[in-house]
Amino acid sequence: MSKAKFIHGPGHIFNPIPKNKEEALAHGNALAASGNYPVGTSECFNVGISGGCGPECFVYLNGECDEPQEMLERLDEDEIKRHYELYPPRPEVNDG
Numbered sequence: 001m002s003k004a005k006f007i008h009g010p011g012h013i014f015n016p017i018p019k020n021k022e023e024a025l026a027h028g029n030a031l032a033a034s035g036n037y038p039v040g041t042s043e044c045f046n047v048g049i050s051g052g053c054g055p056e057c058f059v060y061l062n063g064e065c066d067e068p069q070e071m072l073e074r075l076d077e078d079e080i081k082r083h084y085e086l087y088p089p090r091p092e093v094n095d096g
Contacts, residue, residue: 006030017052018043024059042066055079063087 006015006026018024024043027050031037041049044059044066055075059065063086075083 008033015050017050018046018058020058055083061086 006023006029008030015027015030016023018027021043024046027046028037028039028041028043031041031046031049032039044064047053047057047059048067053067053070054060055071057065060068060071065071065087068083068087071083072080
């Protein structure tokens with residue numbers, strides 16, 4: 001486990017990108033302590049707000065990304081195959 005230190009208060013904007021669940025929780029706590037963010041932000045939010053979105057993000061690789069379609073334009077052919085294994089297309093629901 002890595003032990004990245006996350007700054008609480010106004011300096012939180014200089015925090016590193018969370019690399020695992022433990023760091024995402026610590027990052028979220030630091031954001032909440034700043035008073036500018038709610039308690040309980042998601043791992044995906046914490047990685048994204050710190051600029052860590054991408055095909056190497058631990059949340060994305062766990063199949064838990066909130067916005068996986070945003071990755072598609074960044075991926076090469078092999079990564080696109082992996083993307084659809086992690087995030088299979090959902091059938092459209094027709095309420096009509």
